[in-house]
Amino acid sequence: MKYFIITGTSRGLGEELARRLLSPEHHLLCISRNRNVALMAESEQIDYFEFDLNDIDQVDRLMRDVCNKIDESKAEAIYLINNAAVVTPLSNIEHGSFEELTTNVHVNLLAPILLTSLFIRFSEHLRIPKRVLNVSSMSSKNHLPGMSVYSAAKAGLDVFSQCVGKEQGEGAFAVKVISVWPGMFDTSLQEEARSANKDVFAASELFNRVKDQGMLVSPTTIAEKLVDLLLSDQFAQGIVVEEL
Template identity: 30%
Template sequence: MEYIIVTGTSRGIGFELSKLLANAGYKVLALSRNEKPIKNLKHKNIQTFSFDVSSVSDREKLASYLKDNGKVRALINNAGRLLNKPFLETTDEEFKSVYEVNVFGVAAITKLVIPYMSSTGHVLTISSMGGIQGSAKFPGLSAYSSSKGAVLTFTELLAEEFKETGPSFNALALGAVQTEMLEEAFPGYKAPVSAIEMAEYVMNFALNGQKLYNGKILQVSSSTP
C-alpha cells in the first residue's frame, strides 16, 4: 500500500495536515522530534516515531522503515527551523542549524525516499515567501529566509534531473500562517490564514498538484508583494 510521509508534524500545518490525510483514508507516516501530539491521536491511519531531520541516526531509522513498508505516494517536506535574530548576533552554529533542517535535512530525506516513489509520485517542499527573490524581507531572518530560498532552487533542479522518470517536485512558498512557530518568532503578530486552512490547501496540492505542475514554485500568499 502507498503511504504519505509528512515531516514536522508535532504542531501547526504538519499536525493538521497529518490529521486531514488520515481522516481522508490515506496512510500517513508522521515524523517529528516530538511524536507525542501525533501519538495521542491514536489514529489507525497514522504511524509515527521520533525523528529529527538533521540527525544521521534518525535518517538511518527512516531508511530501515522505507525498506519494510512499500511505496511512497508523496513526501511533504514540512519540517522547518526558524531563527529571528540580527545577523551580527547570529553565531555560526545557529546559522548552520537552520540550514541543517531547512536545506540539508530536506535534501537527505528526499534522497532516501525517491527510490520508493513511482513516476507519479510527488515531492512537495514547504518553503516561504521570504525565500522568493523580490518579496518583502524582514530583519532577523537572514538564516531562515535564505535557507527557504535555497530549497526553491533545489526543487527546480530535481524536477529537471528526474523529468524523464519522475517523481515530480514542487514547492509552495507560504505567506504568514498562524502557527506556534510564527508566534514564537513574531509575538503578537496575527496572520491572515490559520494552520488548518493552509493544511487543507497543502493536502490537495500534494495529492494532485503533480498532475499539472513539475519544478514549479507556487506563491501561496494573499498579501503583496
C-alpha cells in the same frame, strides 16, 4: 494504500496536514522530535518517528526505518512532505550562535535535500506516482533583516526543487518535486517571530501588525489547500507555487 512521509507533525501545519490526510486508504509516516500523541490516537495507520532533523548523520538510518514500513506490494503512491522548519535565529547574522545557524540550515535545507535524495533512491524501481512537496516561504524572495538564514534556506529549497524537477523530467514514473509558499498562518513559528526582542529583530513589529490586522489564516485552511494540491493534476514538475 497511499503512503505519506511528513516531517514536523507535532504541531502547526504539519499536524494539520497529517490530520487532513487521515483515511483508511492512507498510511502516515510522521517525523518530529516530539511524538504527537493526540494525532496517534486518531488512527492506527500512523507510524511515528521521534527524530531530530538536526542530527544530519542519522537521516540515512531514519529514512531506512521509515521506508521499512512501506509495503511495496500494496503501495499505490508515495509522498514526502518536507514541512519541518525552524525560524531562529531572529537577529542579524553576527548575533546568531553557531548552533542556531547550523541548526537552521540543517533542518530547513539540508534535511529536505537528504530526505529527497533518499526518497528518490528508495522509490526508483516503483512504478507508481511519487511526489515530494517542499514547504517553503515567501521569505525566499521577501527579505527581512534578522531572517537571513531562514530566507537563504527557503530560497535554497526553491532552487533545489526546480533543479531536481529538471533532473527527474516528465517520465511516467518520475518523482515530481515542487516548492510551495503557503502564505502566513497562525502557529508557534509566528508566535516566535512576534515575541522576538524588537531590539535585535525589528521585524517582530511587522509580525505583530499582521496578527493584529487579522491577516493570519488558520493552519487547517492551509493544510486543506496543500493536500488538494498534493493530490491534484496541478502538481506540475519542478514548479514553485507562490500563491496557494
